[in-house]
Every structure is written in structure tokens, then in C-alpha cells.
Amino acid sequence: MKIIVNNADEQKLIQRFIDALHEHLSEVEDADHKWAHEHNEEPNLGSEEYMFIDGGLYETKVEIEPKERPLIVYDDDIITGECSICGAHTVGTIDGCSIGYAEYLWLTSEESCKIRWKCETCWGKGH
Secondary structure, eight states: OEEEESSHHHHHHHHHHHHHHHHHHHHHHHHHHHHHHHTTOOOSSOHHHHHHHHHHHHTOEEEEOTTSOOOEESOGGGOEEEOTTTOOEEESOSSOOOEEHHHHHHHTSHHIIIIIOOOHHHHHTTO
16 A cells, blocks of 8 residues: 655654554444444444555555655644744744644744744734
């Protein structure tokens, strides 16, 4: 199986997710079957299907293709910090736009937070 992502940061993220899912797949299967039993529903996948997924996860390759759409979130409130000028607590970004994973890593990095992080007031004053 092959998964294509936009950049190396996303490649590492998806590989970590696949590793975690592979490690806990039996727990996912148990939870799926338990929920289905409790709600008188069919499970999302049968035991045999989980076996195929398990084999596929083991062989998954995560490849980079820069033309691929990046992973994004539409909630800029995941970005929080302290203004490097006045110390005010900030939530979100100035533009309020969606955030890609690579941008998230940069905005939450120690370098970005200490040097470039500004609240809207200080940013507007040109500090």
C-alpha cells in the first residue's frame, strides 16, 4: 500500500500514525465489535478484514509528492503562545486562515515562539 503526502514533516506524521494504528489495531477491532454489539449494529469491519488491514499496514510506504495537497486544519485556535514583545497570551493567527502541518510545526517551534511570536496589537504596531 502507498500513501502520498506533500512533504517530509507529513511523511513522518503519517508514518507515526500508521505505526500506532498497527500497534493498536486489535484494540480498534475490539472496540469496533463491542460498539456494534452494544448498539445492535454490524461492526465496521469483520475479523478477516482487520487481518487484511493489518498486513497492509505492515507494508505501507509513505511517499512525498510536492504537488499533493498538504494536510491542513481549519481551526487556527490550535496555535497558542505568548507575545515575544509584551508577553500577552495569544490564540490563533493574525489571518485566521487554515494551517498546514509544516506551518503548525514552525509556528509552535521554540525558535518561532521566542523570536517571531507577536500578539495582534504588537504586530499592528510594527514591532
